[in-house]
Amino acid sequence: MAPQNLLLFGATGQIGSFILSAILSARDQFGRIVVYTSPRTAETKASDLDPLKEKGIEIIVGEIEDGKAVEKAYEGINTVISALGRNALAQQIPLIRLAAASSSVKWFLPSEYGTDIAYGPQSAHEKPHQQKLRVRAVLETEIARQDLEYTYVVTGPFAEMYLHQTPGVEEAGGWDVKRQRAVLLGDAGTEKISLTTMKDVGTLVLCTLLTDSPETRNRALCVNSFTTSPAEIHAEFERQTGGQPWESVSRTPLAWLRELEAAAWEAGNPAATVLTLRRIWTEGGTLYAQRDNGVIGEPGTMGLQEVVANEIRRVGSL
Structure with missing residues:
Protein backbone atom coordinates (compact mmCIF):
# COMPACT_ATOMS: atom_id res chain seq x y z
CA MET A 1 0.00 0.00 0.00
CA THR A 155 18.39 7.28 12.66
CA GLY A 156 20.79 7.35 15.58
CA PRO A 157 21.96 10.66 17.07
CA PHE A 158 21.34 13.91 15.23
CA ALA A 159 24.74 15.06 13.96
CA GLU A 160 24.14 18.73 14.71
CA MET A 161 23.21 18.04 18.33
CA TYR A 162 26.10 15.63 18.84
CA LEU A 163 28.53 18.44 17.99
CA HIS A 164 27.17 20.74 20.68
CA GLN A 165 28.34 20.80 24.27
CA THR A 166 25.66 20.67 26.96
CA PRO A 167 25.95 23.64 29.36
CA GLY A 168 26.93 22.47 32.82
CA VAL A 169 28.06 19.03 31.65
CA GLU A 170 30.68 19.87 29.05
CA GLU A 171 32.34 16.56 29.92
CA ALA A 172 29.51 14.91 27.93
CA GLY A 173 31.38 15.86 24.77
CA GLY A 174 31.16 18.35 21.97
CA TRP A 175 32.92 21.17 20.15
CA ASP A 176 33.02 24.88 21.02
CA VAL A 177 34.14 26.53 17.79
CA LYS A 178 34.38 30.07 19.15
CA ARG A 179 36.70 29.16 22.00
CA GLN A 180 38.31 26.29 20.09
CA ARG A 181 37.67 23.84 22.89
CA ALA A 182 36.67 20.21 22.40
CA VAL A 183 35.79 17.27 24.60
CA LEU A 184 36.09 13.88 22.86
CA LEU A 185 34.19 10.90 24.24
CA GLY A 186 35.71 7.45 24.67
CA ASP A 187 38.90 5.89 25.95
CA ALA A 188 40.77 6.67 22.73
CA GLY A 189 38.41 9.02 20.90
CA THR A 190 38.44 6.66 17.92
CA GLU A 191 35.30 4.75 18.90
CA LYS A 192 32.89 4.78 15.93
CA ILE A 193 29.49 6.46 16.00
CA SER A 194 26.81 6.69 13.29
CA LEU A 195 25.17 10.10 12.92
CA THR A 196 22.26 11.50 10.92
CA THR A 197 21.65 15.15 10.12
CA MET A 198 18.20 16.53 10.79
CA LYS A 199 17.79 17.34 7.10
CA ASP A 200 18.61 13.73 6.27
CA VAL A 201 16.01 12.50 8.78
CA GLY A 202 13.46 14.17 6.53
CA THR A 203 14.99 12.61 3.43
CA LEU A 204 15.07 9.15 4.98
CA VAL A 205 11.44 9.36 6.14
CA LEU A 206 10.38 10.54 2.68
CA CYS A 207 12.18 7.64 0.99
CA THR A 208 10.57 5.24 3.47
CA LEU A 209 7.15 6.58 2.49
CA LEU A 210 7.92 6.23 -1.21
CA THR A 211 9.25 2.66 -0.93
CA ASP A 212 6.17 0.52 -1.41
CA SER A 213 7.71 -2.71 -0.18
CA PRO A 214 7.06 -5.28 2.56
CA GLU A 215 10.73 -4.80 3.52
CA THR A 216 9.84 -1.48 5.13
CA ARG A 217 6.84 -2.68 7.17
CA ASN A 218 6.48 -3.91 10.74
CA ARG A 219 10.15 -3.46 11.57
CA ALA A 220 12.85 -0.97 12.45
CA LEU A 221 14.77 0.62 9.60
CA CYS A 222 18.20 1.52 10.97
CA VAL A 223 19.47 4.29 8.70
CA ASN A 224 22.06 7.06 8.96
CA SER A 225 24.00 9.78 7.16
CA PHE A 226 27.55 8.62 7.92
CA THR A 227 29.75 6.84 10.44
CA THR A 228 32.71 8.58 12.02
CA SER A 229 34.53 9.01 15.37
CA PRO A 230 35.19 11.90 17.76
CA ALA A 231 38.81 11.99 16.58
CA GLU A 232 37.75 12.23 12.92
CA ILE A 233 35.24 14.96 13.72
CA HIS A 234 37.89 16.94 15.59
CA ALA A 235 40.42 16.56 12.80
CA GLU A 236 37.83 17.99 10.38
CA PHE A 237 37.14 20.94 12.69
CA GLU A 238 40.87 21.72 12.91
CA ARG A 239 41.26 21.40 9.14
CA GLN A 240 38.41 23.81 8.46
CA THR A 241 39.52 26.35 11.09
CA GLY A 242 43.03 26.93 9.78
CA GLY A 243 44.80 23.62 10.27
CA GLN A 244 46.25 24.47 13.68
CA PRO A 245 45.67 22.52 16.93
CA TRP A 246 42.82 23.88 19.02
CA GLU A 247 43.48 25.63 22.31
CA SER A 248 41.95 22.93 24.50
CA VAL A 249 41.22 19.30 23.66
CA SER A 250 40.33 16.78 26.36
CA ARG A 251 38.72 13.35 26.56
CA THR A 252 36.03 11.84 28.74
CA PRO A 253 36.76 8.10 29.09
CA LEU A 254 33.79 5.75 29.16
CA ALA A 255 34.20 4.92 32.86
CA TRP A 256 34.08 8.61 33.78
CA LEU A 257 31.06 9.16 31.55
CA ARG A 258 29.25 6.36 33.39
CA GLU A 259 30.08 7.99 36.75
CA LEU A 260 28.78 11.36 35.56
CA GLU A 261 25.61 9.67 34.29
CA ALA A 262 24.91 7.87 37.58
CA ALA A 263 25.49 11.04 39.60
CA ALA A 264 23.17 13.05 37.34
CA TRP A 265 20.30 10.56 37.70
CA GLU A 266 20.78 10.44 41.47
CA ALA A 267 20.70 14.24 41.70
CA GLY A 268 17.68 14.56 39.41
CA ASN A 269 19.74 16.57 36.93
CA PRO A 270 17.86 17.07 33.62
CA ALA A 271 21.16 16.45 31.82
CA ALA A 272 21.03 12.80 32.94
CA THR A 273 19.23 11.79 29.73
CA VAL A 274 21.94 13.42 27.61
CA LEU A 275 24.65 11.60 29.56
CA THR A 276 22.88 8.24 29.21
CA LEU A 277 22.42 8.63 25.47
CA ARG A 278 26.02 9.71 24.93
CA ARG A 279 27.22 6.77 27.00
CA ILE A 280 25.13 4.41 24.85
CA TRP A 281 26.56 5.93 21.66
CA THR A 282 30.12 5.74 22.98
CA GLU A 283 29.61 2.07 23.84
CA GLY A 284 28.82 1.42 20.18
CA GLY A 285 25.04 1.53 20.37
CA THR A 286 24.67 3.12 16.92
CA LEU A 287 26.67 0.55 14.94
CA TYR A 288 25.26 -2.25 12.79
CA ALA A 289 26.71 -4.95 10.58
CA GLN A 290 24.59 -3.43 7.82
CA ARG A 291 22.49 -0.28 7.66
CA ASP A 292 19.09 -0.19 5.94
CA ASN A 293 19.61 2.79 3.62
CA GLY A 294 19.64 0.39 0.68
CA VAL A 295 16.15 -0.87 1.52
CA ILE A 296 14.78 2.60 0.76
CA GLY A 297 16.86 3.24 -2.36
CA GLU A 298 20.16 4.44 -0.85
CA PRO A 299 19.19 8.13 -0.85
CA GLY A 300 21.94 10.73 -0.96
CA THR A 301 22.90 12.01 2.49
CA MET A 302 25.17 14.66 3.96
CA GLY A 303 28.74 13.93 5.02
CA LEU A 304 31.05 14.94 7.86
CA GLN A 305 32.74 17.74 5.92
CA GLU A 306 29.44 19.48 5.17
CA VAL A 307 28.16 19.08 8.73
CA VAL A 308 31.31 20.64 10.21
CA ALA A 309 31.22 23.47 7.67
CA ASN A 310 27.59 24.18 8.59
CA GLU A 311 28.45 24.30 12.31
CA ILE A 312 31.34 26.71 11.74
CA ARG A 313 29.06 28.88 9.60
CA ARG A 314 26.30 28.77 12.24
CA VAL A 315 28.64 29.85 15.03
CA GLY A 316 30.08 32.62 12.86
CA SER A 317 26.61 34.05 12.31
CA LEU A 318 25.75 34.27 16.02
Missing part, protein backbone atom coordinates in the same frame (compact mmCIF):
# COMPACT_ATOMS: atom_id res chain seq x y z
CA ALA A 2 1.64 3.22 -1.16
CA PRO A 3 0.91 6.27 1.01
CA GLN A 4 -1.64 8.61 -0.55
CA ASN A 5 -3.09 10.88 2.11
CA LEU A 6 -0.76 11.80 4.97
CA LEU A 7 -1.38 13.26 8.42
CA LEU A 8 1.50 14.57 10.52
CA PHE A 9 1.71 15.20 14.25
CA GLY A 10 4.52 17.48 15.47
CA ALA A 11 5.16 18.85 11.99
CA THR A 12 6.25 22.28 13.25
CA GLY A 13 8.70 20.90 15.81
CA GLN A 14 12.46 20.60 15.56
CA ILE A 15 12.58 17.36 13.60
CA GLY A 16 9.01 17.44 12.28
CA SER A 17 9.74 20.55 10.25
CA PHE A 18 12.49 18.70 8.37
CA ILE A 19 10.18 15.75 7.72
CA LEU A 20 7.44 18.03 6.39
CA SER A 21 9.93 19.94 4.23
CA ALA A 22 11.14 16.69 2.64
CA ILE A 23 7.56 15.57 1.99
CA LEU A 24 6.77 18.92 0.36
CA SER A 25 9.77 18.46 -1.94
CA ALA A 26 7.88 15.47 -3.39
CA ARG A 27 4.42 17.05 -3.18
CA ASP A 28 3.23 15.47 -6.42
CA GLN A 29 3.77 11.98 -5.00
CA PHE A 30 0.96 12.37 -2.47
CA GLY A 31 -2.70 13.31 -2.30
CA ARG A 32 -3.78 15.17 0.82
CA ILE A 33 -1.17 16.34 3.30
CA VAL A 34 -2.64 17.26 6.67
CA VAL A 35 -0.90 18.87 9.66
CA TYR A 36 -2.63 18.35 13.00
CA THR A 37 -1.58 21.05 15.44
CA SER A 38 -2.62 22.39 18.82
CA PRO A 39 -4.45 25.68 19.34
CA ARG A 40 -1.36 27.06 21.07
CA THR A 41 0.89 26.18 18.15
CA ALA A 42 -1.66 27.57 15.71
CA GLU A 43 -1.45 30.85 17.58
CA THR A 44 2.29 31.05 18.26
CA LYS A 45 3.45 29.65 14.91
CA ALA A 46 0.93 31.22 12.58
CA SER A 47 3.80 32.58 10.48
CA ASP A 48 4.92 28.99 9.87
CA LEU A 49 1.46 27.61 9.18
CA ASP A 50 0.13 30.29 6.82
CA PRO A 51 2.67 29.51 4.04
CA LEU A 52 1.72 25.83 4.32
CA LYS A 53 -1.92 26.66 3.68
CA GLU A 54 -0.86 28.55 0.56
CA LYS A 55 0.80 25.33 -0.66
CA GLY A 56 -2.42 23.38 -0.25
CA ILE A 57 -1.53 21.79 3.07
CA GLU A 58 -4.55 21.23 5.30
CA ILE A 59 -4.19 22.50 8.86
CA ILE A 60 -6.38 20.89 11.50
CA VAL A 61 -6.32 22.64 14.87
CA GLY A 62 -7.16 20.47 17.85
CA GLU A 63 -5.80 19.11 21.11
CA ILE A 64 -3.91 15.86 20.70
CA GLU A 65 -5.80 14.48 23.70
CA ASP A 66 -9.16 15.09 21.98
CA GLY A 67 -9.99 11.62 20.69
CA LYS A 68 -13.05 12.75 18.75
CA ALA A 69 -11.07 15.45 16.94
CA VAL A 70 -8.28 13.00 16.09
CA GLU A 71 -10.80 10.42 14.93
CA LYS A 72 -12.35 12.95 12.57
CA ALA A 73 -8.91 14.08 11.35
CA TYR A 74 -8.09 10.48 10.41
CA GLU A 75 -11.01 10.29 7.97
CA GLY A 76 -9.62 9.59 4.50
CA ILE A 77 -6.03 9.37 5.80
CA ASN A 78 -4.05 6.19 5.15
CA THR A 79 -0.63 7.11 6.57
CA VAL A 80 0.17 8.82 9.89
CA ILE A 81 3.60 10.22 10.69
CA SER A 82 4.42 11.28 14.24
CA ALA A 83 7.27 13.63 15.12
CA LEU A 84 6.22 14.31 18.69
CA GLY A 85 9.04 15.24 21.04
CA ARG A 86 10.49 13.16 23.85
CA ASN A 87 8.16 14.66 26.47
CA ALA A 88 5.07 13.72 24.45
CA LEU A 89 5.97 10.21 23.29
CA ALA A 90 3.40 8.45 25.47
CA GLN A 91 0.65 10.54 23.85
CA GLN A 92 1.15 8.45 20.73
CA ILE A 93 -0.49 5.43 22.37
CA PRO A 94 -4.10 6.70 22.08
CA LEU A 95 -3.26 8.02 18.60
CA ILE A 96 -2.19 4.51 17.57
CA ARG A 97 -5.33 2.93 19.05
CA LEU A 98 -7.49 5.40 17.14
CA ALA A 99 -5.52 4.65 13.97
CA ALA A 100 -6.12 0.92 14.45
CA ALA A 101 -9.84 1.58 14.83
CA SER A 102 -9.95 3.83 11.77
CA SER A 103 -11.31 2.40 8.53
CA SER A 104 -8.75 4.30 6.44
CA VAL A 105 -5.43 4.48 8.34
CA LYS A 106 -3.20 1.57 7.34
CA TRP A 107 0.34 2.70 8.23
CA PHE A 108 1.75 4.46 11.31
CA LEU A 109 5.28 5.84 11.67
CA PRO A 110 5.82 6.68 15.36
CA SER A 111 8.40 9.16 16.59
CA GLU A 112 11.45 6.87 16.67
CA TYR A 113 14.08 9.14 15.13
CA GLY A 114 17.16 8.74 17.32
CA THR A 115 18.77 5.98 19.36
CA ASP A 116 17.85 2.34 18.67
CA ILE A 117 15.86 1.28 21.73
CA ALA A 118 16.17 -2.43 20.93
CA TYR A 119 19.87 -2.56 20.12
CA GLY A 120 20.63 -5.27 22.68
CA PRO A 121 19.37 -6.87 25.92
CA GLN A 122 20.42 -3.86 28.02
CA SER A 123 18.35 -1.48 25.90
CA ALA A 124 15.11 -2.53 27.61
CA HIS A 125 16.44 -1.12 30.91
CA GLU A 126 17.73 2.25 29.70
CA LYS A 127 15.73 5.05 31.31
CA PRO A 128 15.42 7.29 28.21
CA HIS A 129 13.95 4.38 26.20
CA GLN A 130 10.94 3.57 28.36
CA GLN A 131 8.27 5.67 26.62
CA LYS A 132 9.27 4.47 23.15
CA LEU A 133 9.24 0.89 24.43
CA ARG A 134 5.66 1.40 25.62
CA VAL A 135 4.67 2.68 22.20
CA ARG A 136 6.29 -0.30 20.49
CA ALA A 137 4.52 -2.71 22.82
CA VAL A 138 1.15 -1.33 21.74
CA LEU A 139 2.00 -1.65 18.05
CA GLU A 140 3.61 -5.08 18.30
CA THR A 141 1.34 -6.84 20.79
CA GLU A 142 -1.91 -5.02 21.51
CA ILE A 143 -2.87 -4.31 17.89
CA ALA A 144 -0.54 -6.69 16.08
CA ARG A 145 -3.41 -8.64 14.55
CA GLN A 146 -5.33 -5.57 13.41
CA ASP A 147 -5.09 -3.95 9.99
CA LEU A 148 -2.38 -1.41 10.83
CA GLU A 149 1.25 -1.65 9.73
CA TYR A 150 4.08 0.32 11.30
CA THR A 151 7.67 1.35 10.61
CA TYR A 152 10.29 2.62 13.07
CA VAL A 153 12.70 4.97 11.29
CA VAL A 154 15.74 4.72 13.59
Whole structure:
Protein backbone atom coordinates (compact mmCIF):
# COMPACT_ATOMS: atom_id res chain seq x y z
CA MET A 1 0.00 0.00 0.00
CA ALA A 2 1.64 3.22 -1.16
CA PRO A 3 0.91 6.27 1.01
CA GLN A 4 -1.64 8.61 -0.55
CA ASN A 5 -3.09 10.88 2.11
CA LEU A 6 -0.76 11.80 4.97
CA LEU A 7 -1.38 13.26 8.42
CA LEU A 8 1.50 14.57 10.52
CA PHE A 9 1.71 15.20 14.25
CA GLY A 10 4.52 17.48 15.47
CA ALA A 11 5.16 18.85 11.99
CA THR A 12 6.25 22.28 13.25
CA GLY A 13 8.70 20.90 15.81
CA GLN A 14 12.46 20.60 15.56
CA ILE A 15 12.58 17.36 13.60
CA GLY A 16 9.01 17.44 12.28
CA SER A 17 9.74 20.55 10.25
CA PHE A 18 12.49 18.70 8.37
CA ILE A 19 10.18 15.75 7.72
CA LEU A 20 7.44 18.03 6.39
CA SER A 21 9.93 19.94 4.23
CA ALA A 22 11.14 16.69 2.64
CA ILE A 23 7.56 15.57 1.99
CA LEU A 24 6.77 18.92 0.36
CA SER A 25 9.77 18.46 -1.94
CA ALA A 26 7.88 15.47 -3.39
CA ARG A 27 4.42 17.05 -3.18
CA ASP A 28 3.23 15.47 -6.42
CA GLN A 29 3.77 11.98 -5.00
CA PHE A 30 0.96 12.37 -2.47
CA GLY A 31 -2.70 13.31 -2.30
CA ARG A 32 -3.78 15.17 0.82
CA ILE A 33 -1.17 16.34 3.30
CA VAL A 34 -2.64 17.26 6.67
CA VAL A 35 -0.90 18.87 9.66
CA TYR A 36 -2.63 18.35 13.00
CA THR A 37 -1.58 21.05 15.44
CA SER A 38 -2.62 22.39 18.82
CA PRO A 39 -4.45 25.68 19.34
CA ARG A 40 -1.36 27.06 21.07
CA THR A 41 0.89 26.18 18.15
CA ALA A 42 -1.66 27.57 15.71
CA GLU A 43 -1.45 30.85 17.58
CA THR A 44 2.29 31.05 18.26
CA LYS A 45 3.45 29.65 14.91
CA ALA A 46 0.93 31.22 12.58
CA SER A 47 3.80 32.58 10.48
CA ASP A 48 4.92 28.99 9.87
CA LEU A 49 1.46 27.61 9.18
CA ASP A 50 0.13 30.29 6.82
CA PRO A 51 2.67 29.51 4.04
CA LEU A 52 1.72 25.83 4.32
CA LYS A 53 -1.92 26.66 3.68
CA GLU A 54 -0.86 28.55 0.56
CA LYS A 55 0.80 25.33 -0.66
CA GLY A 56 -2.42 23.38 -0.25
CA ILE A 57 -1.53 21.79 3.07
CA GLU A 58 -4.55 21.23 5.30
CA ILE A 59 -4.19 22.50 8.86
CA ILE A 60 -6.38 20.89 11.50
CA VAL A 61 -6.32 22.64 14.87
CA GLY A 62 -7.16 20.47 17.85
CA GLU A 63 -5.80 19.11 21.11
CA ILE A 64 -3.91 15.86 20.70
CA GLU A 65 -5.80 14.48 23.70
CA ASP A 66 -9.16 15.09 21.98
CA GLY A 67 -9.99 11.62 20.69
CA LYS A 68 -13.05 12.75 18.75
CA ALA A 69 -11.07 15.45 16.94
CA VAL A 70 -8.28 13.00 16.09
CA GLU A 71 -10.80 10.42 14.93
CA LYS A 72 -12.35 12.95 12.57
CA ALA A 73 -8.91 14.08 11.35
CA TYR A 74 -8.09 10.48 10.41
CA GLU A 75 -11.01 10.29 7.97
CA GLY A 76 -9.62 9.59 4.50
CA ILE A 77 -6.03 9.37 5.80
CA ASN A 78 -4.05 6.19 5.15
CA THR A 79 -0.63 7.11 6.57
CA VAL A 80 0.17 8.82 9.89
CA ILE A 81 3.60 10.22 10.69
CA SER A 82 4.42 11.28 14.24
CA ALA A 83 7.27 13.63 15.12
CA LEU A 84 6.22 14.31 18.69
CA GLY A 85 9.04 15.24 21.04
CA ARG A 86 10.49 13.16 23.85
CA ASN A 87 8.16 14.66 26.47
CA ALA A 88 5.07 13.72 24.45
CA LEU A 89 5.97 10.21 23.29
CA ALA A 90 3.40 8.45 25.47
CA GLN A 91 0.65 10.54 23.85
CA GLN A 92 1.15 8.45 20.73
CA ILE A 93 -0.49 5.43 22.37
CA PRO A 94 -4.10 6.70 22.08
CA LEU A 95 -3.26 8.02 18.60
CA ILE A 96 -2.19 4.51 17.57
CA ARG A 97 -5.33 2.93 19.05
CA LEU A 98 -7.49 5.40 17.14
CA ALA A 99 -5.52 4.65 13.97
CA ALA A 100 -6.12 0.92 14.45
CA ALA A 101 -9.84 1.58 14.83
CA SER A 102 -9.95 3.83 11.77
CA SER A 103 -11.31 2.40 8.53
CA SER A 104 -8.75 4.30 6.44
CA VAL A 105 -5.43 4.48 8.34
CA LYS A 106 -3.20 1.57 7.34
CA TRP A 107 0.34 2.70 8.23
CA PHE A 108 1.75 4.46 11.31
CA LEU A 109 5.28 5.84 11.67
CA PRO A 110 5.82 6.68 15.36
CA SER A 111 8.40 9.16 16.59
CA GLU A 112 11.45 6.87 16.67
CA TYR A 113 14.08 9.14 15.13
CA GLY A 114 17.16 8.74 17.32
CA THR A 115 18.77 5.98 19.36
CA ASP A 116 17.85 2.34 18.67
CA ILE A 117 15.86 1.28 21.73
CA ALA A 118 16.17 -2.43 20.93
CA TYR A 119 19.87 -2.56 20.12
CA GLY A 120 20.63 -5.27 22.68
CA PRO A 121 19.37 -6.87 25.92
CA GLN A 122 20.42 -3.86 28.02
CA SER A 123 18.35 -1.48 25.90
CA ALA A 124 15.11 -2.53 27.61
CA HIS A 125 16.44 -1.12 30.91
CA GLU A 126 17.73 2.25 29.70
CA LYS A 127 15.73 5.05 31.31
CA PRO A 128 15.42 7.29 28.21
CA HIS A 129 13.95 4.38 26.20
CA GLN A 130 10.94 3.57 28.36
CA GLN A 131 8.27 5.67 26.62
CA LYS A 132 9.27 4.47 23.15
CA LEU A 133 9.24 0.89 24.43
CA ARG A 134 5.66 1.40 25.62
CA VAL A 135 4.67 2.68 22.20
CA ARG A 136 6.29 -0.30 20.49
CA ALA A 137 4.52 -2.71 22.82
CA VAL A 138 1.15 -1.33 21.74
CA LEU A 139 2.00 -1.65 18.05
CA GLU A 140 3.61 -5.08 18.30
CA THR A 141 1.34 -6.84 20.79
CA GLU A 142 -1.91 -5.02 21.51
CA ILE A 143 -2.87 -4.31 17.89
CA ALA A 144 -0.54 -6.69 16.08
CA ARG A 145 -3.41 -8.64 14.55
CA GLN A 146 -5.33 -5.57 13.41
CA ASP A 147 -5.09 -3.95 9.99
CA LEU A 148 -2.38 -1.41 10.83
CA GLU A 149 1.25 -1.65 9.73
CA TYR A 150 4.08 0.32 11.30
CA THR A 151 7.67 1.35 10.61
CA TYR A 152 10.29 2.62 13.07
CA VAL A 153 12.70 4.97 11.29
CA VAL A 154 15.74 4.72 13.59
CA THR A 155 18.39 7.28 12.66
CA GLY A 156 20.79 7.35 15.58
CA PRO A 157 21.96 10.66 17.07
CA PHE A 158 21.34 13.91 15.23
CA ALA A 159 24.74 15.06 13.96
CA GLU A 160 24.14 18.73 14.71
CA MET A 161 23.21 18.04 18.33
CA TYR A 162 26.10 15.63 18.84
CA LEU A 163 28.53 18.44 17.99
CA HIS A 164 27.17 20.74 20.68
CA GLN A 165 28.34 20.80 24.27
CA THR A 166 25.66 20.67 26.96
CA PRO A 167 25.95 23.64 29.36
CA GLY A 168 26.93 22.47 32.82
CA VAL A 169 28.06 19.03 31.65
CA GLU A 170 30.68 19.87 29.05
CA GLU A 171 32.34 16.56 29.92
CA ALA A 172 29.51 14.91 27.93
CA GLY A 173 31.38 15.86 24.77
CA GLY A 174 31.16 18.35 21.97
CA TRP A 175 32.92 21.17 20.15
CA ASP A 176 33.02 24.88 21.02
CA VAL A 177 34.14 26.53 17.79
CA LYS A 178 34.38 30.07 19.15
CA ARG A 179 36.70 29.16 22.00
CA GLN A 180 38.31 26.29 20.09
CA ARG A 181 37.67 23.84 22.89
CA ALA A 182 36.67 20.21 22.40
CA VAL A 183 35.79 17.27 24.60
CA LEU A 184 36.09 13.88 22.86
CA LEU A 185 34.19 10.90 24.24
CA GLY A 186 35.71 7.45 24.67
CA ASP A 187 38.90 5.89 25.95
CA ALA A 188 40.77 6.67 22.73
CA GLY A 189 38.41 9.02 20.90
CA THR A 190 38.44 6.66 17.92
CA GLU A 191 35.30 4.75 18.90
CA LYS A 192 32.89 4.78 15.93
CA ILE A 193 29.49 6.46 16.00
CA SER A 194 26.81 6.69 13.29
CA LEU A 195 25.17 10.10 12.92
CA THR A 196 22.26 11.50 10.92
CA THR A 197 21.65 15.15 10.12
CA MET A 198 18.20 16.53 10.79
CA LYS A 199 17.79 17.34 7.10
CA ASP A 200 18.61 13.73 6.27
CA VAL A 201 16.01 12.50 8.78
CA GLY A 202 13.46 14.17 6.53
CA THR A 203 14.99 12.61 3.43
CA LEU A 204 15.07 9.15 4.98
CA VAL A 205 11.44 9.36 6.14
CA LEU A 206 10.38 10.54 2.68
CA CYS A 207 12.18 7.64 0.99
CA THR A 208 10.57 5.24 3.47
CA LEU A 209 7.15 6.58 2.49
CA LEU A 210 7.92 6.23 -1.21
CA THR A 211 9.25 2.66 -0.93
CA ASP A 212 6.17 0.52 -1.41
CA SER A 213 7.71 -2.71 -0.18
CA PRO A 214 7.06 -5.28 2.56
CA GLU A 215 10.73 -4.80 3.52
CA THR A 216 9.84 -1.48 5.13
CA ARG A 217 6.84 -2.68 7.17
CA ASN A 218 6.48 -3.91 10.74
CA ARG A 219 10.15 -3.46 11.57
CA ALA A 220 12.85 -0.97 12.45
CA LEU A 221 14.77 0.62 9.60
CA CYS A 222 18.20 1.52 10.97
CA VAL A 223 19.47 4.29 8.70
CA ASN A 224 22.06 7.06 8.96
CA SER A 225 24.00 9.78 7.16
CA PHE A 226 27.55 8.62 7.92
CA THR A 227 29.75 6.84 10.44
CA THR A 228 32.71 8.58 12.02
CA SER A 229 34.53 9.01 15.37
CA PRO A 230 35.19 11.90 17.76
CA ALA A 231 38.81 11.99 16.58
CA GLU A 232 37.75 12.23 12.92
CA ILE A 233 35.24 14.96 13.72
CA HIS A 234 37.89 16.94 15.59
CA ALA A 235 40.42 16.56 12.80
CA GLU A 236 37.83 17.99 10.38
CA PHE A 237 37.14 20.94 12.69
CA GLU A 238 40.87 21.72 12.91
CA ARG A 239 41.26 21.40 9.14
CA GLN A 240 38.41 23.81 8.46
CA THR A 241 39.52 26.35 11.09
CA GLY A 242 43.03 26.93 9.78
CA GLY A 243 44.80 23.62 10.27
CA GLN A 244 46.25 24.47 13.68
CA PRO A 245 45.67 22.52 16.93
CA TRP A 246 42.82 23.88 19.02
CA GLU A 247 43.48 25.63 22.31
CA SER A 248 41.95 22.93 24.50
CA VAL A 249 41.22 19.30 23.66
CA SER A 250 40.33 16.78 26.36
CA ARG A 251 38.72 13.35 26.56
CA THR A 252 36.03 11.84 28.74
CA PRO A 253 36.76 8.10 29.09
CA LEU A 254 33.79 5.75 29.16
CA ALA A 255 34.20 4.92 32.86
CA TRP A 256 34.08 8.61 33.78
CA LEU A 257 31.06 9.16 31.55
CA ARG A 258 29.25 6.36 33.39
CA GLU A 259 30.08 7.99 36.75
CA LEU A 260 28.78 11.36 35.56
CA GLU A 261 25.61 9.67 34.29
CA ALA A 262 24.91 7.87 37.58
CA ALA A 263 25.49 11.04 39.60
CA ALA A 264 23.17 13.05 37.34
CA TRP A 265 20.30 10.56 37.70
CA GLU A 266 20.78 10.44 41.47
CA ALA A 267 20.70 14.24 41.70
CA GLY A 268 17.68 14.56 39.41
CA ASN A 269 19.74 16.57 36.93
CA PRO A 270 17.86 17.07 33.62
CA ALA A 271 21.16 16.45 31.82
CA ALA A 272 21.03 12.80 32.94
CA THR A 273 19.23 11.79 29.73
CA VAL A 274 21.94 13.42 27.61
CA LEU A 275 24.65 11.60 29.56
CA THR A 276 22.88 8.24 29.21
CA LEU A 277 22.42 8.63 25.47
CA ARG A 278 26.02 9.71 24.93
CA ARG A 279 27.22 6.77 27.00
CA ILE A 280 25.13 4.41 24.85
CA TRP A 281 26.56 5.93 21.66
CA THR A 282 30.12 5.74 22.98
CA GLU A 283 29.61 2.07 23.84
CA GLY A 284 28.82 1.42 20.18
CA GLY A 285 25.04 1.53 20.37
CA THR A 286 24.67 3.12 16.92
CA LEU A 287 26.67 0.55 14.94
CA TYR A 288 25.26 -2.25 12.79
CA ALA A 289 26.71 -4.95 10.58
CA GLN A 290 24.59 -3.43 7.82
CA ARG A 291 22.49 -0.28 7.66
CA ASP A 292 19.09 -0.19 5.94
CA ASN A 293 19.61 2.79 3.62
CA GLY A 294 19.64 0.39 0.68
CA VAL A 295 16.15 -0.87 1.52
CA ILE A 296 14.78 2.60 0.76
CA GLY A 297 16.86 3.24 -2.36
CA GLU A 298 20.16 4.44 -0.85
CA PRO A 299 19.19 8.13 -0.85
CA GLY A 300 21.94 10.73 -0.96
CA THR A 301 22.90 12.01 2.49
CA MET A 302 25.17 14.66 3.96
CA GLY A 303 28.74 13.93 5.02
CA LEU A 304 31.05 14.94 7.86
CA GLN A 305 32.74 17.74 5.92
CA GLU A 306 29.44 19.48 5.17
CA VAL A 307 28.16 19.08 8.73
CA VAL A 308 31.31 20.64 10.21
CA ALA A 309 31.22 23.47 7.67
CA ASN A 310 27.59 24.18 8.59
CA GLU A 311 28.45 24.30 12.31
CA ILE A 312 31.34 26.71 11.74
CA ARG A 313 29.06 28.88 9.60
CA ARG A 314 26.30 28.77 12.24
CA VAL A 315 28.64 29.85 15.03
CA GLY A 316 30.08 32.62 12.86
CA SER A 317 26.61 34.05 12.31
CA LEU A 318 25.75 34.27 16.02
